[in-house]
Amino acid sequence: MSDKRKRGVRKYDAPAGGWGALKAVGHALQDQHTVVEGGRTLLHANQPDGFDCPGCAWPDPKHTSSFEFCENGAKAVAWEATSKRATPELFAAHTVTELLTWSDHQLEDAGRLTAPMAFDRATDRYLPISWDEAFARTAQALNALDHPDQAEFYASGRASNEAAFLYQLLGRRFGTNNFPDCSNMCHEPTSVGLPDSIGLGKGSVTLEDFDHADLILSFGHNPGTNHPRMMATLRDAARRGAGILVFNPLKERALERFASPQDPVEMATFTSTEIASRYYQPTLGGDAALVQGMMKALIAWDIEALAAGRPPILDHAFIAEHTLGFDALAADLAGQDWANLERTSGLPRSQIEEAARTYAEAKAVILCYGMGLTQHRNASSTVQQLVNLLLLRGNIGRPGAGICPLRGHSNVQGDRTVGVWEKPTEAFLSAMDGVFGFQSPRKHGHTVVEAIAAMERGESRVFLGLGGNFAVAAPDPLRTFAAMRNLKLSVHVATKLNRTHLLIGDGALLLPCLGRTELDHQATGRQAVTVEDSMSMVHASRGLNPPASPDLKSEIAIVAGIGKATFGATDPVDWDALVADYDRIRELIAAVLPKLFADYNAKIRVPGGFRLPVAPSDRVWTTPSGKAHFLTYAVTGADPRQGDPEVLLLTTLRSHDQYNTTIYGQDDRYRGVFGRRDVVFAHKDDLAARGLKDGDAIDLLAAFDASGERAVRRFTAIARDLPRGCLAAYYPETNGLVVLDDHDQRSGTPAYKSVPVRLRAAL
Numbered sequence: 027m028s029d030k031r032k033r034g035v036r037k038y039d040a041p042a043g044g045w046g047a048l049k050a051v052g053h054a055l056q057d058q059h060t061v062v063e064g065g066r067t068l069l070h071a072n073q074p075d076g077f078d079c080p081g082c083a084w085p086d087p088k089h090t091s092s093f094e095f096c097e098n099g100a101k102a103v104a105w106e107a108t109s110k111r112a113t114p115e116l117f118a119a120h121t122v123t124e125l126l127t128w129s130d131h132q133l134e135d136a137g138r139l140t141a142p143m144a145f146d147r148a149t150d151r152y153l154p155i156s157w158d159e160a161f162a163r164t165a166q167a168l169n170a171l172d173h174p175d176q177a178e179f180y181a182s183g184r185a186s187n188e189a190a191f192l193y194q195l196l197g198r199r200f201g202t203n204n205f206p207d208c209s210n211m212c213h214e215p216t217s218v219g220l221p222d223s224i225g226l227g228k229g230s231v232t233l234e235d236f237d238h239a240d241l242i243l244s245f246g247h248n249p250g251t252n253h254p255r256m257m258a259t260l261r262d263a264a265r266r267g268a269g270i271l272v273f274n275p276l277k278e279r280a281l282e283r284f285a286s287p288q289d290p291v292e293m294a295t296f297t298s299t300e301i302a303s304r305y306y307q308p309t310l311g312g313d314a315a316l317v318q319g320m321m322k323a324l325i326a327w328d329i330e331a332l333a334a335g336r337p338p339i340l341d342h343a344f345i346a347e348h349t350l351g352f353d354a355l356a357a358d359l360a361g362q363d364w365a366n367l368e369r370t371s372g373l374p375r376s377q378i379e380e381a382a383r384t385y386a387e388a389k390a391v392i393l394c395y396g397m398g399l400t401q402h403r404n405a406s407s408t409v410q411q412l413v414n415l416l417l418l419r420g421n422i423g424r425p426g427a428g429i430c431p432l433r434g435h436s437n438v439q440g441d442r443t444v445g446v447w448e449k450p451t452e453a454f455l456s457a458m459d460g461v462f463g464f465q466s467p468r469k470h471g472h473t474v475v476e477a478i479a480a481m482e483r484g485e486s487r488v489f490l491g492l493g494g495n496f497a498v499a500a501p502d503p504l505r506t507f508a509a510m511r512n513l514k515l516s517v518h519v520a521t522k523l524n525r526t527h528l529l530i531g532d533g534a535l536l537l538p539c540l541g542r543t544e545l546d547h548q549a550t551g552r553q554a555v556t557v558e559d560s561m562s563m564v565h566a567s568r569g570l571n572p573p574a575s576p577d578l579k580s581e582i583a584i585v586a587g588i589g590k591a592t593f594g595a596t597d598p599v600d601w602d603a604l605v606a607d608y609d610r611i612r613e614l615i616a617a618v619l620p621k622l623f624a625d626y627n628a629k630i631r632v633p634g635g636f637r638l639p640v641a642p643s644d645r646v647w648t649t650p651s652g653k654a655h656f657l658t659y660a661v662t663g664a665d666p667r668q669g670d671p672e673v674l675l676l677t678t679l680r681s682h683d684q685y686n687t688t689i690y691g692q693d694d695r696y697r698g699v700f701g702r703r704d705v706v707f708a709h710k711d712d713l714a715a716r717g718l719k720d721g722d723a724i725d726l727l728a729a730f731d732a733s734g735e736r737a738v739r740r741f742t743a744i745a746r747d748l749p750r751g752c753l754a755a756y757y758p759e760t761n762g763l764v765v766l767d768d769h770d771q772r773s774g775t776p777a778y779k780s781v782p783v784r785l786r787a788a789l
């Protein structure tokens with residue numbers, strides 16, 4: 027079938043970026059009715075006196091004075107600074123049952139929430155409630171629990187350090203470590219895998235390192251859409267002749283060619299820059315085998331070189347001084363069979379060796395990775411293989427070299443730093459106890475998957491959500507939606523309405539908060555909050571827009587309101603004082619974490635902020651041995667296809683027009699999809715093998731689900747250049763295919779990027 031007849035899908039040949047990106051900003055502003063306000067607002071994104079862009083966690087260049095253009099940052103800002111409002115009248119006009127029939131796009135497009143609301147079972151509606159009453163009801167539900175572990179304190183990664191710190195104080199003061207957070211669905215394999223390797227679960231590079239790298243390895247991320255400001259960095263690197271090797275089963279346009287909207291010449295002449303010097307397409311989940319193959323080749327060449335008296339391939343001095351475990355890794359790799367590595371990675375040995383050769387010839391290498399790496403069954407161990415590869419040639423802790431996990435939410439890293447963590451360290455808890463004078467709970471809490479299971483069993487009774495769209499982001503709506511409906515009370519701190527708010531057990535509260543872009547005035551005046559980006563830079567963020575409604579409270583004021591109501595006015599924590607002046611919260615953060623945040627308030631008053639200490643950047647390894655560790659690949663769990671050749675693996679991704687569960691629009695420009703999201707990309711031979719072709723209506727079924735209920739129906743098959751056996755489709759529409767128990771054993775991160783499915787003609 028020709029692309030013309032297949033409505034809404036065509037080939038996208040132009041470079042990413044360029045005029046299309048500029049045009050899209052205009053549309054986003056118009057669509058959200060933010061043309062005038064929005065334009066002014068945008069100029070303050072990521073400026074020293076402005077707010078931190080809520081779009082992503084990529085750092086800001088130190089020396090920018092001009093506005094850094096980013097289409098998707100503009101969309102995120104426009105979506106928050108919209109003039110649309112979801113008022114009490116909207117809730118009066120529609121029952122919850124009715125709202126549940128709306129699409130995810132329609133729900134959020136209703137606009138900003140304006141007043142606190144409580145669910146009323148008799149009318150099946152959300153009705154207005156006073157703030158005091160809302161806090162009192164939350165406190166009552168918490169205090170009525172038999173045990174603090176019956177509460178779940180979920181957080182999404184947009185909350186500031188101050189809000190997140192107060193939130194974990196609330197939960198621990200209450201007596202639980204149940205802090206499931208979006209990180210559990212995102213970069214948890216980084217937080218779990220990296221500490222065993224290098225002592226810290228964070229990236230080691232700074233933005234300046236990219237100026238000094240002569241090779242960048244890019245695994246499983248799509249920066250043209252999800253970290254657009256990174257494109258400027260990649261483009262600069264490509265232009266100065268640095269190599270960029272991309273490993274991605276899908277051909278992502280921005281990683282092939284990019285035209286910078288900030289470059290007048292490229293814009294005027296319709297030229298662009300080639301990004302990837304070489305593009306490899308491994309199979310889904312094939313990255314660990316591919317990296318193992320590269321290391322196997324490097325070690326074999328090193329042995330040959332030494333025997334022949336040539337310069338070595340590996341950095342033996344670094345390995346001897348800084349690492350443990352090399353011999354065990356080398357022995358393990360020597361025992362690996364090339365045929366097996368080729369099959370598991372989906373790449374021929376020749377390509378793996380070619381990549382290894384390029385790596386061996388580079389002097390300074392940065393390795394970047396995203397969700398394509400972390401959302402798999404053995405992801406924590408795969409992350410450790412990436413580190414092994416860098417350690418072999420001392421590519422960590424020196425200029426132009428290191429590991430660069432691309433974080434998702436703009437403050438997801440900061441939230442973890444200040445204590446939103448279900449597995450806190452003893453050091454953190456005893457510091458909390460010392461500062462606040464109460465005993466924090468020691469028992470580790472629930473991840474997202476564990477929280478859902480506990481809610482399902484009826485063990486967890488109260489759910490608090492500091493932002494996010496928990497139930498839609500999570501796997502397995504069949505179980506997750508039912509688990510939400512099992513609760514006594516759910517309390518949602520949110521800017522916009524979403525489906526999670528509509529999945530109600532006995533009761534629900536909707537508490538509307540200020541967004542990043544808005545002025546936050548408290549008793550002592552205008553407040554700033556702080557955030558930490560992907561490269562451990564902490565800086566202030568100040569909103570400038572008038573609040574979407576006079577009834578909004580800051581996240582900090584809401585968390586403190588719940589705290590005061592729960593623990594009473596005589597509580598040793600002076601919740602009101604913390605709301606009055608956020609400097610006081612920062613003083614407490616610095617008291618609990620003095621090594622990271624000493625002089626916090628002074629440091630954030632310096633434009634650009636400060637970098638937290640990152641030991642691996644200085645070749646200091648805070649592992650028990652004091653060394654960095656080579657770790658062999660630990661395969662846990664069965665083959666997701668369970669040996670069934672009929673089963674395909676599906677990866678679930680973001681389109682260019684969404685922010686996680688927030689669907690801005692129906693287009694995915696760089697993948698050539700327009701006006702729709704109900705598509706699945708497949709290899710034409712996998713379609714043909716099932717009697718299907720491009721454009722056919724298909725159903726996808728979870729491969730090993732006896733119930734037959736985990737399915738998506740009547741999607742359209744699109745033939746694309748991706749490896750045999752692999753499919754790709756959009757998240758969250760396909761989350762119904764992800765089984766709750768299918769996750770990385772160590773981190774609990776769902777295997778969203780290798781979902782075993784069956785594909786057949788639509789019934």
Ligand SMILES: Nc1nc2c(c(=O)[nH]1)N[C@H]1C(S)=C(S)[C@@H](COP(=O)(O)OP(=O)(O)OC[C@H]3O[C@@H](n4cnc5c(=O)[nH]c(N)nc54)[C@H](O)[C@@H]3O)O[C@H]1N2
Binds near residue numbers: 309397678684
């Ligand atoms: N505009 C916008 N910005 C965002 C977000 C958003 O939704 N919209 N989300 C934010 C968040 S929370 C996050 S975590 C990040 C996500 O940013 P990304 O990590 O880029 O997320 P995905 O869209 O899931 O894309 C994953 C990429 O990995 C590839 N991939 C899939 N499976 C595999 C695999 O097995 N191996 C390899 N090598 N590659 C694979 C896919 O083809 C795709 O290019 O972006 C953040 N920024």
Ligand SMILES: Nc1nc2c(c(=O)[nH]1)N[C@H]1C(S)=C(S)[C@@H](COP(=O)(O)OP(=O)(O)OC[C@H]3O[C@@H](n4cnc5c(=O)[nH]c(N)nc54)[C@H](O)[C@@H]3O)O[C@H]1N2
Binds near residue numbers: 541685
């Ligand atoms: N199949 C599949 N599932 C996935 C993924 C995938 O790649 N594939 N990715 C996973 C990843 S990486 C992540 S991070 C999760 C995302 O999971 P979440 O972080 O839970 O989801 P979001 O869609 O980012 O949350 C959007 C909601 O946040 C609220 N919000 C927005 N701004 C603010 C604010 O400033 N304050 C407050 N309080 N609320 C605000 C709005 O109400 C909005 O509806 O999804 C995961 N789920």
Ligand SMILES: [Mo]
Binds near residue numbers: 208212213434
């Ligand atoms: Mo994420």
